[in-house]
Amino acid sequence: MKKRQEKRDASPKKPGANLNSKPGFKKPDANSKPNFKNPGKPFKPRLKKAPVDDGTIRLNKYISNAGIASRREADELIKSGLAEVNGKVITEMGFKVQPGDVVKFDGNTISAEKNVYVLLNKPKGFITTTKDEKDRKTVMDLIANATTARIFPVGRLDRATTGLLLFTNDGYLTKKLTHPSHSVRKIYHVKLNKKLTHADMDEIKKGVRLIPEGIAEVDNISFIEGKPKDEVGIEVHIGWNRVVRRIFEKLGYEVELLDRVSIGGLTKKNLKRGDWRHLTEQEVNFLKML
Structure with a gap:
């Protein structure tokens, strides 16, 4: 009887006979201590690097910021060979202008100063000009703190007239708003x-x-x-x-x-007399579509 029991114990166990066993898993000894000598590497999530502003700007945006044309129109102008960078004609789409590059359009040097749009509710007694020889009050005095960029009034209001007056350095939009063909x-x-x-x-x-x-x-x-x-x-x-x-x-x-x-659809809503505000991106886009 004893031999039969030993024989039974020696027989191989069927897979799965021990419910606590798992392939590749060894139950730790209750008396054993964790081994910290060779720990696994900690998980480090892969984070996407933020884009680095290297100061470059696409040529079509450069031309657009200079107030010459919209970006889409600038692409066509570039294709026609009117743009030069450092004396070389550029017709390549997506070309990037580096800081310090000299950019010319149709033979004239241009600057890509960021476009600024300021709306003023003009009071009486101010002249619509950038400078007055008689040292009278001008609309520029009212927007002196609006921006450091050099902006100009779009059209004019005479000294006694009040209301909305737009300022910008965007030559493309200025032309659009003042030219009779656009019927603004x-x-x-x-x-x-x-x-x-x-x-x-x-x-x-x-x-x-x-x-x-x-x-x-x-x-x-x-x-x-x-x-x-x-x-x-x-x-x-x-x-x-x-x-x-x-x-x-x-x-x-x-x-x-x-x-x-x-x-052009802009109103004086929430803009007190003598106050100014910057246009929203939506308002600028709307004006460009007029």
Whole structure:
């Protein structure tokens, strides 16, 4: 009986007979101590390196920042061979300009200063100019703390006119907003010295001849709801000098108040008189699509 038991113990065990056993796993001895002499390497997650700003800029963006054209248009200009870097004509798409490179477009040296866009709610008494020989107050005094970049007013408002005035160093956008072919509309609130007759309103809608430019056409004119008949809203896209005042003066009216309340869809909302703000990226993109 004893021999039969020994024989049974000597027989090989079937795989899985011991439920506590696992392939490649050895149960540690309760009395054994952990071995710290040769520990495994700690897990280190692989992190993507942040892109390094090496100061380079794509040539199409450089040209766009210089205010010459949009990036898409700049690509076509580069293909046509109008761009030079350090005296060499560049037609390669994606070419990067290095710090210190001299970039020329159509033979003229250009700078890729970052574009800045500032919107001012102009008060009375300030002249729309970058410098006044008589040392009078200018609109530049109002935006002195807006940016260190050299920006310029887009169009102008005369000294007595209030309202929205845009400043930028983006030559491409300036041209777009001021050129008559783009029909960028501006809305004014006008207060006259007397009530505007319906006959004169119809005359304005037809177009008033101004010398020397010709017929001044308005996009819309109407009385302001809830206001006396001496206050109107007028919408124009032509950029002639003092055009709104001259239209009413031609018909025998004096403009007592002229306030630009909108330009290219931008409004004075939450912008107090004399205050300024930077345009959002969305607003800039909208203006470029006009």
